[in-house]
Amino acid sequence: MKSDWFLTEEERGNPHTRITAWTDGNAVRPLIDGKAYFAELYTAIERMERGDLLLFTDWRGDVSQRVTRNGPSIGDVLCDAARRGVRVKGLIWRSHWNALQFSAAENRRFARKIEAAGGECLRDMRVLVGGSHHQKLVVLRHPGRPELDRAYVGGIDLCHGRRDTQSHEGDPQAVEITPKYGKRPPWHDVQLELRGPVVGQVEATFRERWEDPSALSRNPLHWFQGKVEDENLDPDRLPPQLPDPPPAGSLSVQLLRTYPYRRGGYPFAPEGEFSVARGYGKAVRRARRLIYLEDQYLWSPKVASCFADALREHPELHLIAVVPRHPDRPDKLGSMPQLYGRERALAMLREAGGDRLHVFSPENAAGTPIYVHAKVCVVDDTWATTGSDNVSLRSWTHDSELTCAVLDPAGSYARDLRERLCREHLELDELPEGPIEEVFDASAKALQAWHDSGRIGPRPPGRLLPYRPPTVPRRTVTWARVVYNTIHDPDGRPRRLRREGAF
Incomplete structure (x- = not known):
């Protein structure tokens, strides 16, 4: 049933909007x-x-x-x-x-x-x-x-x-x-x-x-x-x-949005709307085999916890994440808080999933890192979302966002999207048989070995390298935490939801 994956109007939590739960056709x-x-x-x-x-x-x-x-x-x-x-x-x-x-x-x-x-x-x-x-x-x-x-x-x-x-x-x-x-x-x-x-x-x-x-x-x-x-x-x-x-x-589409709580704020969302967070939470709880994620940030333990909970509860579940290798900001005030946020989120996911967490960053044929600005999530090749929202507290609570969650009664849309993205990153016309996380791991390992050897011989196919987050120095953490929480990844929820730890 679509309501197993999509939010109902009640679950959206915003009776003031004119949009419906989802549309078919x-x-x-x-x-x-x-x-x-x-x-x-x-x-x-x-x-x-x-x-x-x-x-x-x-x-x-x-x-x-x-x-x-x-x-x-x-x-x-x-x-x-x-x-x-x-x-x-x-x-x-x-x-x-x-x-x-x-x-x-x-x-x-x-x-x-x-x-x-x-x-x-x-x-x-x-x-x-x-x-x-x-x-x-x-x-x-x-x-x-x-x-x-x-x-x-x-x-x-x-x-x-x-x-x-x-x-x-x-x-x-x-x-x-x-x-x-x-x-x-x-x-x-x-x-x-x-x-x-x-x-x-x-x-x-x-x-x-x-x-x-x-x-x-x-x-x-x-x-x-x-x-x-x-x-x-x-x-x-x-x-x-x-x-x-x-x-x-034949596809069903649900719009998921973020609007923060704002005093005297939006007439169409006076208490805010957090359906991006709620939509992800509902779909990720159903994950059993594979979550495929492309994201600009992948920050915030408060947000990453829904993925970590799924990894803990389902020992067959794998999470593939494709992220940028470096923050987009060149200065330490911009980059170090970003690295601090991602380091904490990935540590939580690693603790929950161990070697079932697979994180990569892409580069082009010249070896220049590719900035990943995509915001895509595919759960068990069934529920797929694409939009403006990143996996961050800012996107899920603070800024206005819009994303589309898609279900296909024929069961092909989400798989086709995920495979198309995988083929681009792997530089393959057809994907080989076997679990895709193993294909990613092998491709990234081969490319990393080629780099480590001094780029001797032909460059192996594929653009992915294993993502290795740099460690934020302890002396930097003190100020990076403050800047991260107040500027890079603020919380836009009303106090009631913050107290409940809910979206």
């Missing part, structure tokens, strides 16, 4: 890595006409990011759509200052360009202190042509650094992170193309935020700046929502 297509996603998005937007509706949310936007190798920028694509009469509406995180290695200036330029072309793009700072809007969605609706309706949900922002290929040589329009990833950081990510009734659910998620009557920021400096710069602080009404698109496939 959907088609879901994973788009692996940024080149595939940007090309698909470009094609879909180009066929939009006057009166169509384009909605998007983003964490960061760069107006100059190209959607194809020699093609237009995402800014030009969105502005051209607005000029030909497509109703373009965006919600982009206002962002912290660029001096803190964020994207306030880029997001301001992004919003201004769309507004100048006749669209609307609000800079949304309705978050907790230190928080962000991290959802990455695009919705395309076509009145009278519902067969063209679709939504995109996942981990890929409309910004520099994301349009990498599966060979992972890096986006020519690079994003600046730690030099350990080179001048063009290789970037692994996943986005979903959704068709069918679930498109209406993604649209409802956008509308709930757009129709929130509260001020876009509580910071009076932001209000003053907006007045001086003639920023759009009073959005237009959206047209009435169209009926959900007709069935397009």
Whole structure:
């Protein structure tokens, strides 16, 4: 039964939202890595006409990011759509200052360009202190042509650094992170193309935020700046929502979200919503054979405990995790707290699962580490989720997040997604017989041995190396713990849930 895996409306714990427990009759297509996603998005937007509706949310936007190798920028694509009469509406995180290695200036330029072309793009700072809007969605609706309706949900922002290929040589329009990833950081990510009734659910998620009557920021400096710069602080009404698109496939999809508890906060989630955490918890408790995870962070014992409990309770269960080799921040204040958080989470998982925990980090053919930005979890080749959420307390409680959990009555979607990702990391057209964790272990061991030998002889196939977390010096732990808990991985739950240790 779907309710064995999906949250019921009661289990979601948010009666104030307009989205339903789940929808049936959907088609879901994973788009692996940024080149595939940007090309698909470009094609879909180009066929939009006057009166169509384009909605998007983003964490960061760069107006100059190209959607194809020699093609237009995402800014030009969105502005051209607005000029030909497509109703373009965006919600982009206002962002912290660029001096803190964020994207306030880029997001301001992004919003201004769309507004100048006749669209609307609000800079949304309705978050907790230190928080962000991290959802990455695009919705395309076509009145009278519902067969063209679709939504995109996942981990890929409309910004520099994301349009990498599966060979992972890096986006020519690079994003600046730690030099350990080179001048063009290789970037692994996943986005979903959704068709069918679930498109209406993604649209409802956008509308709930757009129709929130509260001020876009509580910071009076932001209000003053907006007045001086003639920023759009009073959005237009959206047209009435169209009926959900007709069935397009056989898949069931549940939207899982995070909204923190915020005083006087969200009318659609006044006590917050923690369905990402609850959805993972319910699915992971059913795991018996394999949890496959790709994650940017994999932090926080409070979050990792659900995986650790499953490993303890089921001695046949294995956990494969693919994570970045290095933190993205180059400075110690940014990197050491991240390493502290991951070290603690992996220690808990290792204690619970022993050699049934398999953790890897990928590199490209040149030996440059690949930054894993994907947020994917597949449980027993049955329940699969892809979205904006990382395995961290911040993602599960503090920032806004959106992810799609998918069930397939035919039983192939989750397996196909997991195998497709495995083939990319292993550089194989077909997976060999046998437990996949053994295949991963053997491939990573062979590549590590080749490196250890001084790279003598042909490079073995595969991109994975065993992940070996560096030990955080004891003298560093004292301050790294404080920075980790307050800045990198804060807790956005209300006091009641914190006291209960629940989500």
